[in-house]
Amino acid sequence: MTDSERSRPPTSVLLPTVRWTEACSEVAAQLGADDELLVICDTDDDPVAERRSEGGGSDDDGRSEDLLDRVRVVLAGEPEGCSGKANAIAVGMEAAERDRIVWTDDDFRHPPGWLAGLNADYERQGPTTEVPVFVGTDPLGRFFEPAYVIGGTLPVSRGGIAWGGGVVFERGDLRDGEATFLRDLRRTVSDDGTLAEHLDVSAADRTRTVAAGGSPRESLERFVRFLQITRRHTPLATAFNVALSVGLASLCLLAPVAGAALVTALSGATYARFGVRRATFLLAGPSVIASPVFLAYALTRQTFVWGGRRYRWRAMFDVDVESV
Known part of the structure; x- marks a missing residue:
């Protein structure tokens, strides 16, 4: 352990998942x-819940008994009036025993030094979020990649938007207090969107590659969820993005060569900015042409599926949940 690790405040890391x-x-x-x-996790039926009697892990994970004492499995219960993710984070915040909090997810790699890096970010600039790059794992997910890099990675990198996969803050940083924040979490869908409403956050100078999709259906549901989140939390930005999408699609249809060259160059430059070495930036042209159709579909959908539950999100704090 380095001197900086010894001197920093202890940290509670919250990781929602149903399996180890x-x-x-x-x-x-x-x-x-x-x-x-x-x-x-949600309930005793989740596979990871079996580790509760083992202190959160087992010796075959290569960890010492001392480490097992610092890993706990927490049951959040079924969500009521909020998403499963928001419910898990709210319960985790209440169960956490440390003042410094880190949120993360189970769908990307956490290399050695990941936690130390977030803590170092906090010491330098306060609440900090890492920057996600969503990489498609199915044809539709790959088709959406340019939109995710331009509409997701780029805005987060500019600061002010939190990503729940890698964010560090302290309880006292929450503008309206922790109780108000937890109340809001328990009646909405987006955990990180809600966090951004209560926290001033800066962006780290690095990205994390996150697998997105699994099947075309899952990618479509993710697209709907992402757009619904931005619609609720940043309505003006969403309106601007819709108008921009229609404008670029029109340009590509009316002047195919110039339009395709422009959006491909913009996509390639954004990929290069974040060190994304994937040929999917070449899909920017067809993706832009199709985007108004997908946006219209996502905006008119009344429900979406996430993590085995169907959500009807009528307003920021009006959510119905049902199993699928």
């Missing part, structure tokens, strides 16, 4: 002597 994944082991291996990892 490689990400859990990666984060657990980075805990300091006074840190804790809370693996948060």
Whole structure:
């Protein structure tokens, strides 16, 4: 352990998941002597819940008994009036015993130094979020990649928008207090969108590659969810993006060569800005042409599916939940 790790405040890491994944082991291996990892699932039926009797892990994970004492599995229960993710984070915040909090997810790699890097970011600039790059794992997911890099990665990198996969803050940083924040979490869908409403956050100078999709249906549901989140939390930006999408699609249809060259160059420049070495930037042209159709579909959808539940999100704090 370095001197900086010894001097920093202890940290509670919240990781919602239904099963013990490689990400859990990666984060657990980075805990300091006074840190804790809370693996948060829904109910006893989730596979990771079996580890509750083992202190959050087992010796075959290559961890010492001392480390097992700092890994806890927390049951959040079924959500009522909010998303499963928001419910898990709210329960995790209440169960966490440290003042400094880190949120993360189980769908990307946490390399050695990941936790130390976030803590160093906090010491330098306060609440900090890492920057996600969503990489499609199915044809439709890859088709959406340019839109995710331009409409997701780029805005987060500019600061002010939190990404729940990698964000560090302290309870006292929440503008309206923790109780108000938790109340809002328990009646909405987006955990990180709600956090951004209560927290001033800066962006780290690095990205994390996140798998997006799995099947075309999952990619479509993710697209709908992402747009619904931005619609609720940043309505003016969403209106601007819709207008821009229609304008670029019109340009590509009316002047195909110039339009395709422009959007491909913009996409390629954005990929290069974040070190994304994927040929999917070449899909920017067809993606832009199709985007008004997908946007219209996403904006008119009354429900979307996420994590085995269907959500009807009528207003920011009006959510119906049902199993699928």
